[in-house]
Amino acid sequence: MTAILVEDLVKSYGGVRAVDGISFSVKAGEVFGMLGPNGAGKTTTTEIIEGLRSADSGRAEVFGIDVGKNSAKAKEKIGVALQTATMMPNLTSWELLDLFGSFYPKATSPDALLELLGLTEKRNARVQTLSGGQQQRLSVALALVSDPMLVFLDEPTTGLDPQARRQLWGVIEEMRTQGKTVFLTTHYMDEAERLCDRIAIVDSGKILALDTPERLIKSQFAERTIQFTPPIELDPQTFSDLPNVLRVAADGGEITLFSDAVQKSLAALLERAETRSIEIGDVHLRRPTLEDVFLKMTGRRIRE
Amino acid sequence: MNAYRKLTAAGLRAFFRDKTALFFSFFFPIFFMVMFGSLLGDHKASDTQKFPIGVVLQDSSPTLSWVPEVFKKVPMLEPHVGTLDSEKEALRNGKRRAVIVFPGDFSQKMQAGATSEVKILTEPSQQQASQIAVSIAKQVLDKMEKQMSARTPLLETKEESVTSDKPNEAKPRQIDFMIPGILAMTIMQLGIFTAIPIVNMREKGILKRYGATPLPRKTLIGSQITMRLIIAVFQTGVLLLMGVVFYQFRLVGSWLGLLGLVVIGALTFISLGAVLASIAKTQEGVMPLVQLTNLPMLFLSGMLFPSELMPAYLRPIINILPATHLAEAMRAAVNATPSPHTIAGNLGALAAWLVACLLIATRIFRWE
Numbered sequence: 124m125t126a127i128l129v130e131d132l133v134k135s136y137g138g139v140r141a142v143d144g145i146s147f148s149v150k151a152g153e154v155f156g157m158l159g160p161n162g163a164g165k166t167t168t169t170e171i172i173e174g175l176r177s178a179d180s181g182r183a184e185v186f187g188i189d190v191g192k193n194s195a196k197a198k199e200k201i202g203v204a205l206q207t208a209t210m211m212p213n214l215t216s217w218e219l220l221d222l223f224g225s226f227y228p229k230a231t232s233p234d235a236l237l238e239l240l241g242l243t244e245k246r247n248a249r250v251q252t253l254s255g256g257q258q259q260r261l262s263v264a265l266a267l268v269s270d271p272m273l274v275f276l277d278e279p280t281t282g283l284d285p286q287a288r289r290q291l292w293g294v295i296e297e298m299r300t301q302g303k304t305v306f307l308t309t310h311y312m313d314e315a316e317r318l319c320d321r322i323a324i325v326d327s328g329k330i331l332a333l334d335t336p337e338r339l340i341k342s343q344f345a346e347r348t349i350q351f352t353p354p355i356e357l358d359p360q361t362f363s364d365l366p367n368v369l370r371v372a373a374d375g376g377e378i379t380l381f382s383d384a385v386q387k388s389l390a391a392l393l394e395r396a397e398t399r400s401i402e403i404g405d406v407h408l409r410r411p412t413l414e415d416v417f418l419k420m421t422g423r424r425i426r427e
Numbered sequence: 428m429n430a431y432r433k434l435t436a437a438g439l440r441a442f443f444r445d446k447t448a449l450f451f452s453f454f455f456p457i458f459f460m461v462m463f464g465s466l467l468g469d470h471k472a473s474d475t476q477k478f479p480i481g482v483v484l485q486d487s488s489p490t491l492s493w494v495p496e497v498f499k500k501v502p503m504l505e506p507h508v509g510t511l512d513s514e515k516e517a518l519r520n521g522k523r524r525a526v527i528v529f530p531g532d533f534s535q536k537m538q539a540g541a542t543s544e545v546k547i548l549t550e551p552s553q554q555q556a557s558q559i560a561v562s563i564a565k566q567v568l569d570k571m572e573k574q575m576s577a578r579t580p581l582l583e584t585k586e587e588s589v590t591s592d593k594p595n596e597a598k599p600r601q602i603d604f605m606i607p608g609i610l611a612m613t614i615m616q617l618g619i620f621t622a623i624p625i626v627n628m629r630e631k632g633i634l635k636r637y638g639a640t641p642l643p644r645k646t647l648i649g650s651q652i653t654m655r656l657i658i659a660v661f662q663t664g665v666l667l668l669m670g671v672v673f674y675q676f677r678l679v680g681s682w683l684g685l686l687g688l689v690v691i692g693a694l695t696f697i698s699l700g701a702v703l704a705s706i707a708k709t710q711e712g713v714m715p716l717v718q719l720t721n722l723p724m725l726f727l728s729g730m731l732f733p734s735e736l737m738p739a740y741l742r743p744i745i746n747i748l749p750a751t752h753l754a755e756a757m758r759a760a761v762n763a764t765p766s767p768h769t770i771a772g773n774l775g776a777l778a779a780w781l782v783a784c785l786l787i788a789t790r791i792f793r794w795e
Binding site for chain 2: 213226249
């Protein structure tokens with residue numbers, strides 16, 4: 124079953140094509156991520172699918188419902204956490220969840236949601252007294268108030284401390300277990316890599332690549348790196364003849380080997396160090412991350 | 428229906444927790460009422476305004492002891508009997524507004540039927556208060572003269588108010604004029620100030636968040652209006668109760684008529700607030716716009732100050748302002764003050780404003 128279907132979506136603002144012919148589909152039960160710098164068209168695309176904006180052309184569907192034609196029906200099926208999480212500041216967390224629950228045919232109990240997001244203590248606290256991270260979590264709780272099968276989370280962990288972030292990851296993984304579809308936008312590569320089944324990399328209103336994190340990385344980088352620091356400065360070329368090592372580099376005392384078969388190269392490296400009695404400390408492997416993929420595809424870092 | 432009810436309740440809850448909103452909706456009008464109430468409340472003019480005068484009898488004849496008594500009977504005067512020197516000194520020190528000096532041959536000349544010269548001394552530095560004291564004293568002397576000469580007066584004046592024709596009914600007081608004015612002000616401001624929370628809701632993305640739910644817009648608008656109507660009725664109740672308890676205020680018109688007027692007035696100004704919210708682009712921009720609408724209406728409409736004080740060239744503007752019509756209709760509804768435009772005219776003008784504002788607001792209102 125298809126949770127989201129987007130076909131050739133176009134949206135312009137004053138001559139600038141914020142969304143320039145985007146098409147993709149998300150299967151039910153998938154955690155789908157959209158990665159891109161500010162102004163890439165992520166939020167506009169998301170808001171068109173959420174029924175908050177109309178597209179100039181193209182089509183968006185959720186669970187087979189055309190969002191442009193029947194947005195009220197579509198909105199019943201989805202839960203939304205907007206990036207700007209400000210809510211009526213004078214209501215308490217519980218009151219806010221109770222209020223939003225009344226907008227849907229059926230609603231989850233506010234207390235269960237507060238517990239899920241670790242906000243039980245803040246049940247009777249007014250929204251304006253909550254910290255940024257707590258408001259962020261309350262916003263995610265609001266997205267879940269109708270127990271929707273499709274949840275949109277726009278940068279849900281921005282501004283959270285590491286512990287709260289991990290807790291929210293747990294909540295998203297719990298959603299996956301329950302068979303919910305999650306549509307996530309984020310700036311955090313590690314988050315996208317860890318949570319998302321598939322990722323679309325967006326820039327200037329276009330999808331540059333769409334695949335699993337694993338394959339996105341593999342498609343861009345055939346090699347991985349082995350880094351280590353010998354006790355005395357050595358000529359890096361000493362290691363260039365190791366099996367599967369494609370090239371070597373040195374930066375200060377640290378030597379970097381680029382390999383297309385890390386296991387073989389590493390075994391050979393350790394053996395050579397043993398036979399030549401070189402004590403090499405601090406050996407570590409690094410595989411390219413989405414950050415590197417992003418850098419390579421767009422020519423810039425995602426946060427600038 | 429459940430969403431509408433909960434949204435209205437949540438709006439009211441948020442309103443009563445917002446100290447700024449409470450200040451402008453309750454404390455501010457109550458402050459006005461207490462201020463005007465203490466200035467022109469139920470004190471009689473005589474309690475606050477007594478003019479001290481000096482009475483000097485240079486004729487020591489015991490038959491003249493009635494003279495000071497005459498002045499004592501006048502409620503606005505506070506006569507002090509003394510010698511010429513001591514009273515002159517008191518006048519110079521500002522303790523007297525005027526000093527009346529009866530000559531030494533007063534009783535002698537009276538018996539002879541001759542004219543006596545009575546002097547009224549004043550101090551130029553306190554001219555205004557002296558003028559009032561002098562004119563009162565002259566009236567007293569005039570009456571004395573007529574009685575002494577035993578002439579039958581050819582003319583007799585009697586003051587009568589045209590508004591209270593029932594003899595038992597108390598005369599309308601200033602505070603009875605002020606209370607409906609303050610009520611009109613409160614309803615006007617509740618409506619116009621609606622622009623501020625609406626712009627806040629738009630700028631902070633609260634409207635957008637509602638937009639991401641299946642909640643119909645008409646439910647959101649309906650609950651916003653309902654909530655403010657409830658506040659308007661509540662404000663009216665609190666202010667009238669204050670008036671009844673502290674200023675013996677009496678409602679002359681009907682309660683139902685008043686309620687209807689509160690609702691129409693509130694609806695008109697809420698829709699005006701919605702127009703302002705559509706024009707203002709930012710939270711910073713909305714406040715000046717609100718005050719630019721509020722202040723001229725407050726001063727021109729006759730809510731607090733009689734609009735007769737305004738220059739004549741402003742009259743066409745004054746006659747158009749919805750605030751003028753609300754204030755006039757409110758006075759008519761609360762204490763049967765005749766409206767210069769007739770009540771139907773006032774209601775018609777308010778309805779016209781309501782329709783115009785609704786048409787504009789639905790065309791130019793921006794949800795984000």
